[in-house]
Amino acid sequence: MNESLTNQTSLTSGQLIVCHVFVNTTTVASCLHRPLTAHTAAVMRENDESEIIEHHDDEEMEKTRTPRNHAHSFLESVTSSEKDGYRSTQSSHRLLAYSDALISIIATVMILPVAHTKFQDNEELKQSIQALLTTKVAVYLMTFLIVTVAWAAHIRLFQVIQRIDDTLALLNLACMMLITFLPYTFSLMATFPSNTFGILLFCACVMVIGLIQAMIVLYGFSHPFFLSDQIQMSENQAYYKRRILEVIMRVPIMCLFASIFSFIYIQLSYIILALVIFLPYISQCLKWIWSKAIGGLVEDSPDSVPFYTYHPSEPLSKERVEAFSDGVYAIVATLLILDICKDNVPDPSVVKKEFDGKLLVALQEYGPEYLAYFGSFATVGLLWFVHHSLFLYVTKATRLMGLFNTFSLAFVGGLPLAYQLTHEFPRGSLNELEAVQISCVIIFFAGLFQLAMWVTALFTERETLHPYVRYGGREHAFMLAKLSVYPCVALGTFVFSCILSRFSTSIFHMMEIGVPFAFILLRLLVRVVLAAIRWLFCPARNDLDIVPVEEEDSQLPINDIVT
């Protein structure tokens, strides 16, 4: 014992630093966790060198191999592109954040043409406007759906390729360019449904995207240090590569067929395209029903490629789901002010003529629009807040949760339409009532799918949720309350606006402005309600809110100084 101590001290005096971290706690996981994260976060902020993945060992070895032979090493570095690629390897983090931002904006921005359709109380024009509106809504929904599918494929791809270099970054940008072009092909398809050009253009884009993704995969597998550690370690790399290429090329090949069939019978190609999107879900549904009906579990082969199973519980990068959702919520909140700035600044000449140059009087006309703006912004902001609160406690996002998230976001993207509708029509008209009801429906479904996400997560709560919000957890009731505020309020407003149809807009605006206060007081309200329920129904059983804290404690390796 004495010897070891002496040994240690002598090393310290040399170059050794001994860090003793004494942590006194019962839960080992949190013990290891806290000091490290707090510390490392500080270090990382100071010094962000961690993004460039370094290979000092490699360099060291090179140095020892060719000591001071610089001319040779220079030539070598020019020729050996392999080593060069290895050196310029980067973390893919920011590339993915940028892609998420691009894709989320592209998915949402197509609501603008919908929202900007001018409505009139003219019965003659109504029919043609409604046809136009249907087209535009169709374009928006198609864009949102297909772009989200492309995004899911992008997630899957970059779960395999986890490090990048300049070439991969440029290939990814090319891919993004084509994805942002997709909405235009939908516009063509929706405007000229019987013309083959739109569908051909779409198929061409998808095929090129597929080819680029295949190139990314091939490039990644030819430089294995780009791959995820799991695949890098595996011996089945060739099998993985083939399997992933098969999955990726499936869609472009179906698009090829769709484009060929478009010359023969155009309806058929639309059906093929619909199949492309829903096939994974349909096959999974059938599998699930089959397994429930027959009882025999249809298991995937054990050596199937991770991330490419299309299973509903397949993990989806939680970070990227958050980044994508943030993008959608941010763009929706911002589109509103664009309209305000464009339409609600009166013309100086008009102000001079009609209002004697009195700006304030001229602006009073727009009163309801400001109200609608603040109400809509509050709604978007609070829906983001609910999403944020939920994902704080989500530990793993699954594909099914991602699907519900997409649906929720598609409705959130419809909110600018709700804004446009609720201030467009004259007070008390029938259109106004319709507008308010459409808005309520949009908000209701946006909230409901958020709730559905949580319910889905609860089914596999051990994997997907933090203990606090699991059934019986400390924050369970509060989370439920947070998630159900918007569906309940929207439903209530819908019913009230039916009964008191004359005051529908006022009710709607009061709802939008009142909800933030509900959120501020929510924790208190939940407490009071819970206490009341407990006091009324089960005064004897006071242990309802006690969490069955799981004993997840694992003993950590303890470096004993052996005597």
Add this chain to the structure above:
Amino acid sequence: MNESLTNQTSLTSGQLIVCHVFVNTTTVASCLHRPLTAHTAAVMRENDESEIIEHHDDEEMEKTRTPRNHAHSFLESVTSSEKDGYRSTQSSHRLLAYSDALISIIATVMILPVAHTKFQDNEELKQSIQALLTTKVAVYLMTFLIVTVAWAAHIRLFQVIQRIDDTLALLNLACMMLITFLPYTFSLMATFPSNTFGILLFCACVMVIGLIQAMIVLYGFSHPFFLSDQIQMSENQAYYKRRILEVIMRVPIMCLFASIFSFIYIQLSYIILALVIFLPYISQCLKWIWSKAIGGLVEDSPDSVPFYTYHPSEPLSKERVEAFSDGVYAIVATLLILDICKDNVPDPSVVKKEFDGKLLVALQEYGPEYLAYFGSFATVGLLWFVHHSLFLYVTKATRLMGLFNTFSLAFVGGLPLAYQLTHEFPRGSLNELEAVQISCVIIFFAGLFQLAMWVTALFTERETLHPYVRYGGREHAFMLAKLSVYPCVALGTFVFSCILSRFSTSIFHMMEIGVPFAFILLRLLVRVVLAAIRWLFCPARNDLDIVPVEEEDSQLPINDIVT
């Protein structure tokens, strides 16, 4: 010595965990850094519970204090809001990402009204259109500048407040709502420059934002576990609080004066507002000139508040600069397709009448616009790529770099205007030449300010840059080449379009489409050029490219079991 050891071992057998980290290295900072980050990153990925900052110790203590007294503990938890807040503490990461997304979109989206101004070759209308355009450009630039200032203030605030709870999240959303409303006040100011209402509305918004930020600070300091570790540890909390509140309230108070003066002499209030923005920079400039002229260094007092110094080398959160830039690049890239979808889908009736229902022929009209779209997307994408490459090697972002980044982004935001201009005018007109030249100027400055960022970083390269891109570093020449591609090419295109004015648009489009290939071949080109230079000028000195690699190598922690 022996005694202490025994003491330690006895504790270990109880509840104590002893972590020995043996690190053998010369640089202590890097030693602490690498092994920990690698480890923690792995832990964080596996188990994302880290976002909820837990306080198990606290819970444990509570449990032991009130063993099995549930009714009491329940009541207690209702009343003690202090403990409650402590429990619901969250990481602020996602809140900041969402704020960055919102602010970046708001800053950029005001370019849309500028880009959508219709130009005509009509001389009579030209004057009024130019006046309108100037107004809109002024609104865009003011919005971009002020919103960026608000963003910098937001960064500073949340460098002090590093953890949040629901209340802070809601307060921040309220703050965001008012920030997104600012562009409207600028629109009013620019349209009615002599009316007091615009300036009053702006001042009111700024004052309310200031109040909300003050509330955030007060709330943060009343719950010290929200604060940054540095301030949390400090004994001067009261001083810090007062100092930060002073800095935050400075702007609202100046706005109060501006709004009062607006009734007396409106020009004065505009001057006050301009002062608000530039005062920190002016005072810093004067200080710097003073210190250079007199020689005596004007040092800040040693106990000044971190993050609130306004010094040019004040650190700026690198993450947030990246997130903000990503947002701007993403929204700019996406705004383009919105125009394509709106304007370039022909009306079905027109196609039927004028083109015999031949869609392809009808679409051929739009040929140049597609080219302009792909060219502009490539430009935005590659400017992002350059920014990304630069920030991979930036270890610390400073305020001055942030300023240059803002200028660069303001020009990037002007790219939709460039797109609109380059396909608007008939071939060969004088307007076309002007449009191409304006586009070149926009691209030139966007690239130049990126280069300026790097040059700024080089002045303090030890702190701000990774060794690879420092002077003489391995990637130095390559980085220089990457950053100077766009300024050089834009300058070249400008000169060529002056000489060959008839082909200006073709030259411009060829430039936009050729640059991506230049980037693909850039590494090779740089190698060849470097080799040529070396071979020509200094064949003897082959050691130019040898990096003075710092010996940062650290031996990994070795957990020896000492015998």
